[in-house]
Amino acid sequence: MTNKNKLISKITDFTTKTAQIPGSKSIANRALMISSIANGVSKLSNIPECDDVLAFVDALENLGIKCEKDGDKMQIFGNSGKFENIKNTVLNCKIAGTTSRFLTALASLCKREIVVTGEGKLLERPIKDLCNALLALNVDVKYLKNDGCVPVSVSSSCNFASEVLINGAISSQYTSALLMIAPYFSSGLQLRASSPVSKPYIDLTIDIMGTFGVKVENNEYLSYNIPKSQYTSQDFAIEGDWSSASYFFGISMLTGMKIEISGLKTTSLQGDRRILDIFKQLGAKIEENNNIISLIAPKTIKALKINMENMPDSAMTIICTLAFADGISEISGLSTLKNKETDRLAALHNELQKIGINTEVFTDKIVIYGNSELKLENCVEIETYHDHRMAMCFAMIASRLGNLAILDPKVVSKSMPEFWDICKKIGLNFNVC
Numbered sequence: 001m002t003n004k005n006k007l008i009s010k011i012t013d014f015t016t017k018t019a020q021i022p023g024s025k026s027i028a029n030r031a032l033m034i035s036s037i038a039n040g041v042s043k044l045s046n047i048p049e050c051d052d053v054l055a056f057v058d059a060l061e062n063l064g065i066k067c068e069k070d071g072d073k074m075q076i077f078g079n080s081g082k083f084e085n086i087k088n089t090v091l092n093c094k095i096a097g098t099t100s101r102f103l104t105a106l107a108s109l110c111k112r113e114i115v116v117t118g119e120g121k122l123l124e125r126p127i128k129d130l131c132n133a134l135l136a137l138n139v140d141v142k143y144l145k146n147d148g149c150v151p152v153s154v155s156s157s158c159n160f161a162s163e164v165l166i167n168g169a170i171s172s173q174y175t176s177a178l179l180m181i182a183p184y185f186s187s188g189l190q191l192r193a194s195s196p197v198s199k200p201y202i203d204l205t206i207d208i209m210g211t212f213g214v215k216v217e218n219n220e221y222l223s224y225n226i227p228k229s230q231y232t233s234q235d236f237a238i239e240g241d242w243s244s245a246s247y248f249f250g251i252s253m254l255t256g257m258k259i260e261i262s263g264l265k266t267t268s269l270q271g272d273r274r275i276l277d278i279f280k281q282l283g284a285k286i287e288e289n290n291n292i293i294s295l296i297a298p299k300t301i302k303a304l305k306i307n308m309e310n311m312p313d314s315a316m317t318i319i320c321t322l323a324f325a326d327g328i329s330e331i332s333g334l335s336t337l338k339n340k341e342t343d344r345l346a347a348l349h350n351e352l353q354k355i356g357i358n359t360e361v362f363t364d365k366i367v368i369y370g371n372s373e374l375k376l377e378n379c380v381e382i383e384t385y386h387d388h389r390m391a392m393c394f395a396m397i398a399s400r401l402g403n404l405a406i407l408d409p410k411v412v413s414k415s416m417p418e419f420w421d422i423c424k425k426i427g428l429n430f431n432v433c
C-alpha cells in the first residue's frame with residue numbers, strides 16, 4: 001500500500017455496492033493467545049492480516065510457538081503453557097495496545113525474562129494497573145523507560161498468588177489479559193475488578209475461553225472465578241469485525257448509498273454490533289438477508305444523547321455521523337479515548353473544526369453541533385495522528401463532502417489494510433496528492 005496522501009471526492013455513483021468485512025482483530029488476538037498455550041494444534045481461519053495481529057503472531061513465534069500460515073488460515077501448535085523453545089526474549093508490539101497488554105500477561109508464564117516493547121504512542125499508553133496486578137501475583141515487572149508504560153521486563157517463576165484486584169477503569173484489556181492466563185496458575189484465580197469499562201470485550205474474552213474449554217464465573221464484572229485448567233485446541237473461525245464495518249454503515253448513512261455488507265455475525269458478542277441500534281435511533285432502517293446487512297439512510301439524521309462506554313472504538317464513527325445531524329448531540333462514557341492511539345476526542349475536535357463542525361470536548365464526553373447542510377468548497381487537509389480510526393472516519397465524511405485530503409492514509413493497516421481497496425470498490429473516488 002502506498003502512503004501518498006489521499007484526496008477524496010464525494011460519491012457520485014449511488015448504485016448498490018457490496019463490501020466484505022475482514023476478521024476481527026480483537027477476536028483473532030484472543031484466539032492466538034489462547035491457542036498458543038492450549039494442548040494440541042488449533043486451526044484458526046479468517047485471520048485478519050492487520051498490523052496488530054501480525055505483531056501478535058510474530059511475538060508468539062519469538063516465544064517458540066509454531067504458527068503455520070496458509071492464506072487466511074493458521075495452525076497454532078499449542079505448548080500446554082510450557083515455554084521451552086524461546087527464540088527471542090524481546091517482543092515488539094509496534095503500536096498495538098491489546099497485543100502489548102496480552103503479551104505482558106503471557107510473558108509471566110514464560111519462566112524467562114521477557115521484554116515487551118513497542119513503538120510510537122504505545123510507549124506512552126498506560127499499562128501500570130496491569131503491571132501492579134502482576135506484581136501482586138508475584139511476577140517481577142520493571143519499567144525500562146517511562147514509568148507505567150512499555151517497554152517492560154517481565155520475569156516470573158510461576159508461583160502465582162491465587163487472588164488479586166485489578167483497576168478496570170482505564171482499560172478492559174488488563175482484565176482480559178489476566179483472565180486468559182489465570183487457568184495456568186496452580187490454584188486458578190479469584191480476580192476482583194474495580195470500575196470496569198468496555199465490558200463487551202470482557203464478554204468476548206470469557207466466551208472464547210469457554211470455546212477452548214475453560215469456564216469462567218463472572219460476577220457482574222466485579223469479580224471472576226477462574227479455575228485451574230488447560231485450554232483444549234479448537235478449529236475456530238474468526239468472525240468479521242464490527243468496528244471495521246462501522247465505517248461502511250457510516251458511508252451509507254452519510255451518502256444514502258446502499259452497501260450490502262457481508263462477513264458479520266449478527267448475534268456477535270462484539271460490543272460494536274450495537275452500532276446498528278444507534279444508527280436506527282438516528283433514523284436509519286436496517287435490512288438483513290442471508291447474513292447480508294444493509295443500512296437505508298434517513299433523509300435527515302436525528303441528533304442523539306447517548307453513553308458509549310461499552311463501544312469505545314465505534315464512538316468515533318457515531319461522532320462523525322452526528323456531525324451531519326439536525327441538532328446538537330452528546331456522547332458520554334468516553335473517558336478512555338484519550339489513552340488510545342491518540343487523544344481521540346481532541347483529534348476529532350481539531351479536524352472537525354477544520355471542516356466547519358464545532359464540538360466541545362470534556363474529560364469523558366463530547367458535544368457535537370451537527371450541520372446537515374454543510375458543504376466544502378475547497379480542499380481541506382486532515383491529520384490522522386497515527387490513528388487508523390481517524391483516517392477511516394474522515395474517509396467516511398469525505399464520501400459525503402468530497403474535498404478532503406487524508407494525510408498518512410497507510411495508518412489503516414493497524415486494523416484493516418484492505419480499507420482503501422474496499423472504499424475504491426464501493427465507488428469512493430480518490431487521487432493521490
Ligand SMILES: O=C(O)C1=C[C@@H](OP(=O)(O)O)[C@@H](O)[C@H](O)C1
Pocket residue numbers: 025026027098170171172173176197198201312313336
Ligand atoms: O480487548 C480488546 O480487544 C479491545 C478493548 C478496547 O480497549 P479498552 O478496554 O482499553 O477500552 C478497544 O478499544 C480495543 O480496540 C480492543
Ligand SMILES: C=C(OP(=O)(O)O)C(=O)O
Pocket residue numbers: 052095096097098099313340341389415
Ligand atoms: C484502541 C484500539 O486498539 P488497541 O488498544 O489494541 O491499540 C483500536 O483499535 O481502536
